[in-house]
Amino acid sequence: MKKAKASLITTFTWVLVFLFFFPVGWMFLNSFKSENDASSIVPKLFFNIDTSGFQRLMDRGMISYLEHSLASSVTSTLLVIALAVPAAYALSIRPIKNVQDALSFFISTRFMPAAASILPLYMIFKTLHVLDNVGALTLVYAAMNLPIAVWMMRSFFSEVPLEIVEAAQIDGANFRTELTRVVLPIVLPGIAAVALICFIFSWNEYFLATLLTSNNAKTTPPFLASFVDGRGLFLSVLSAASTVAALPVIIAGWIAQKQLVRGLAMGAVK
Amino acid sequence: MLLNKKLAAFGAMAVVSALALSGCAASTEDANAPVTLTLATVNNGQMKDMETLKGEFEKANPGITVNFQVMEEGDLRSAVTADVANAAGQYDIVTIGAYEVPQWGANGWLADLTPALTEDKAYDVEDILPPVRTALSVDGKQYAVPFYGESSILMYNKEILDKAGITVPNNPTWQQIADIAKKVNTADRSGICMRGKPGWGDLFAPLTTVVQTFGGTWYDMNWDAKVNSPEFTQAVTFYKNLLDTAGEKDPVSYSFNECLTALKNAKTAMWVDASVAASMLEADDSPVKGKMGYAHAPVVKTKESGWLWSWNLAIPANTQHKDAATKFIKWATSKEYHQLVGKTLGWTLVPPGARTSTYSIPEYKEAAAAFAPITLEVMSAVNPAQPGVNPQPWVGIQYVAIPEFQDVGNQVAQLVADALAGRKTIKEALDEGQKIAQVAGDAHKK
Numbered sequence: 001m002k003k004a005k006a007s008l009i010t011t012f013t014w015v016l017v018f019l020f021f022f023p024v025g026w027m028f029l030n031s032f033k034s035e036n037d038a039s040s041i042v043p044k045l046f047f048n049i050d051t052s053g054f055q056r057l058m059d060r061g062m063i064s065y066l067e068h069s070l071a072s073s074v075t076s077t078l079l080v081i082a083l084a085v086p087a088a089y090a091l092s093i094r095p096i097k098n099v100q101d102a103l104s105f106f107i108s109t110r111f112m113p114a115a116a117s118i119l120p121l122y123m124i125f126k127t128l129h130v131l132d133n134v135g136a137l138t139l140v141y142a143a144m145n146l147p148i149a150v151w152m153m154r155s156f157f158s159e160v161p162l163e164i165v166e167a168a169q170i171d172g173a174n175f176r177t178e179l180t181r182v183v184l185p186i187v188l189p190g191i192a193a194v195a196l197i198c199f200i201f202s203w204n205e206y207f208l209a210t211l212l213t214s215n216n217a218k219t220t221p222p223f224l225a226s227f228v229d230g231r232g233l234f235l236s237v238l239s240a241a242s243t244v245a246a247l248p249v250i251i252a253g254w255i256a257q258k259q260l261v262r263g264l265a266m267g268a269v270k
Numbered sequence: 271m272l273l274n275k276k277l278a279a280f281g282a283m284a285v286v287s288a289l290a291l292s293g294c295a296a297s298t299e300d301a302n303a304p305v306t307l308t309l310a311t312v313n314n315g316q317m318k319d320m321e322t323l324k325g326e327f328e329k330a331n332p333g334i335t336v337n338f339q340v341m342e343e344g345d346l347r348s349a350v351t352a353d354v355a356n357a358a359g360q361y362d363i364v365t366i367g368a369y370e371v372p373q374w375g376a377n378g379w380l381a382d383l384t385p386a387l388t389e390d391k392a393y394d395v396e397d398i399l400p401p402v403r404t405a406l407s408v409d410g411k412q413y414a415v416p417f418y419g420e421s422s423i424l425m426y427n428k429e430i431l432d433k434a435g436i437t438v439p440n441n442p443t444w445q446q447i448a449d450i451a452k453k454v455n456t457a458d459r460s461g462i463c464m465r466g467k468p469g470w471g472d473l474f475a476p477l478t479t480v481v482q483t484f485g486g487t488w489y490d491m492n493w494d495a496k497v498n499s500p501e502f503t504q505a506v507t508f509y510k511n512l513l514d515t516a517g518e519k520d521p522v523s524y525s526f527n528e529c530l531t532a533l534k535n536a537k538t539a540m541w542v543d544a545s546v547a548a549s550m551l552e553a554d555d556s557p558v559k560g561k562m563g564y565a566h567a568p569v570v571k572t573k574e575s576g577w578l579w580s581w582n583l584a585i586p587a588n589t590q591h592k593d594a595a596t597k598f599i600k601w602a603t604s605k606e607y608h609q610l611v612g613k614t615l616g617w618t619l620v621p622p623g624a625r626t627s628t629y630s631i632p633e634y635k636e637a638a639a640a641f642a643p644i645t646l647e648v649m650s651a652v653n654p655a656q657p658g659v660n661p662q663p664w665v666g667i668q669y670v671a672i673p674e675f676q677d678v679g680n681q682v683a684q685l686v687a688d689a690l691a692g693r694k695t696i697k698e699a700l701d702e703g704q705k706i707a708q709v710a711g712d713a714h715k716k
Contacts, residue, residue, distance in 0.1 A: 126358045210345045214360040225342035
């Protein structure tokens, strides 16, 4: 009975895994089909391999879009971590006055949907002559991710046993030593998790990138959408573009997998 | 205190570095400096070809470089509207549809191209198809040039209809087409494929032409909505009955690409949609190449029922590179460009529906023999100023040229799609649609 139950759960797990993986796997397969094969009414599992979709990506200069995405995502993530660490420290280990008010303020900046803030943001960018600029986009991404990063990071910092911090202080550790030698090593998995999430949010951001960039700073998501053609077939080339665009995130996630799971679980039982 | 100072210093450093990265000083124009034009456009075949050939223009005009920024249609609308309306100057040339041109022209957002086009005799502006020019002009001023145009036609699989012993007339009525569709409808092949996907540019492109030929309209001359009028209701009822009895299963998930695939795979016998589809059905890799027949869009009370759409190049009024941009759009829509496309990329790829003279090029006539004559015939015959039975207060066929129409069209399309799917009655959908349309109509009453 137990065995049957176990194998049922295993089968169910595999079915779930298949359901989750199928769209990604199908996208990968479609990227190697011709446009006619990719949009055939009867789905084709066996087909002649056609890599022209990837060639079209290169012809359209996908590399530069990936570079813009990488620059804005990595820089904004570093900026967020640099700002969120001291903020979280001040909200948990050496709490400032009115911690709850501060936390509410941080998260309240995310209450307004992006669509409502785009117009003032656009006008500010235009006035400062920073439309279509990777640096400016990076700042917006950092601002966008900072509140969530602070909240998550504060939860990880709260895990740090205060006794250890006090022991370090008694031993004469100054603020810098206390932060870099005692606190940071404990919350490193949490920082990795926050960094990965911020990177993914920035990498996938579509709405702001579409409106605030044009020529010199356009990122990968709007580039992907540019293959959608209302008057023709595009599934193969779009699948090829999506496969390439998903690779950096998959690789980053795979590398950080262990840290990520531990980091996400850290604040869960507090 | 020390911590505060350090944090403040760090914050300041971050802002300064970001501003340094951004190079926030305003750029200054140098008349002799090389010009880089940024062109915002859609991802369609004609624009991809133009990007391939732009090197010819750059060679002939040293100092001018053209950067193509290709976007998804919805993104293009949002990005270009934000840019042009705010005079942000990100784009020197924009690709806009026939729907936007008269509105943006009237708002003063676009440069008036009339002098530049009429003074250059070699450009021959009169050669642009008259209905297209009408749709791109406001008070005699032309604000855009078409690089590609289309109407809607009936496309049918001759093999299927021949087997059934059916001949399709060149100017069919909707009743004739409904009867034929029922006859050739089988369990694994629909008699006809029509768009049902909700959206003002999806479902309501063909449906509005059906409404007009049934004698209906979105608004009368006083901007009173007519969405639940007897004619509008009759047209929507006919459309639903046609799809129920002989259309594709699950019509609300069908638009241009889905019907194109169905017709290519012989999963439908007929289709009324954009004339540009004919070139895809006759492409070398198409399984139905040479097996297709083409006819005028079906009618009821009007002589023609084809729509009119063009993708156009326009110049935002505030661009700093107006001269260079004008040079480029004239080149890209010239007779010489059409010759260049034909000779370099193939004659079937010459942009259709823009210039009358294209249809006199012997090589094009031969290569596009199956669909070129009907495209020219329909595009010259449609009347964007009055496509229906009664006069209307805007210029345009399958859309209402007011800013609110995208929203109104999308909302009403959703209601009609609900009716097509059987989630609502047609009366419920159109009564609700009437209220939505009237709010927009009230804003235009004088």
